[in-house]
Amino acid sequence: MSQLQFDLDHVIDTLASEGWVVIPHALSAAITANLRTACLEVWQQGLFHEAATGRADGQARRAEIRSDSVLWLDQVAALPAVQAYNAAMDDIMQAVNRGLYLGLVELESHFAVYPEGAFYKKHLDRFQDDDARTLTTVFYLNEAWPQQAGGQIRLYLDADCREFIDVEPEAGTLVLFLSDRFWHEVLPARQQRLSVTGWYRRRGGNMPW
Structure with missing residues (x-):
């Protein structure tokens, strides 16, 4: 049974016309709560690492650009909360492929924790030498997030x-947008901020130059 709490056809139509969509209460309350618990547990276990910019040999920690910490979901793929999340996101991928013919083949995603004061400056999600990342996903885990806490x-x-x-980082909100088209940033958070960030990828994404 699908855990999606929204009209997939409407979401696909919006992506086709606008290139982005914000979906409140996108997944079941149980998935959201379980993911939040799982994220906090692995955070407390010290499994996260400081996020870097770039990729491969060009990766570097640049605290003036981003100051969050991440844990890739494939490292905790056995957790039931992660399995349920991945199943729901796979339903979205299949529907997007049917409706938009994007040729998506996988989702890479990580937990992201922004400690108090953390941010991520304006950027695009697609690398200059690799166009595999096609559709960005951000799913929020913060219960009763106060507007004055920033972190949008x-x-x-x-x-x-x-x-x-x-977009307020309120638990259950899912943001989808085309990775190569929309610049975005995370405003400074005034309290701990939790999310799952990911990218639907297409096959053979390395660019020819």
């Missing part, structure tokens, strides 16, 4: 980054 994702809607929306 700011999604820029135009090429000049003049028009934007701020």
Whole structure:
């Protein structure tokens, strides 16, 4: 039985027309609560590492750009909460492929913890030398998040980054957007902020140059 709590057809139509969509209460309350518990447990076990920018040999920790810590879900894939999340996200991938023909083949994702004061400066999610990342996913785990706590994702809607929306990181909200099209940033969080961030990837994404 699907754990999705929204109309997939509407989401696909919105992605087709706008390239992004925000879905409150996207997954069941049980999945959201269990993921939050799992995230906090592995955080307390010290399994996270400081997030880096770039990829492969070009990876580096640049605290002036981002200051969160992450744990890739494939490292804790046996956790029931992670398995349930992955199953729900696979349902989305199959539907998006049917509706938009994006050729998505997998989801890579990680828990992200932003300690108090952490942020992520404006960036695109697609690497310059690899265009496999196609559709970005952000799923929030923060219960009763106060607006004054910051931590919103700011999604820029135009090429000049003049028009934007701020999305509150409230538990159960799912954000989807095309990875190569939308600049975005995470505003400084004034309390601990939890999410699952990921990218649906297509096969053979290495660019020819």
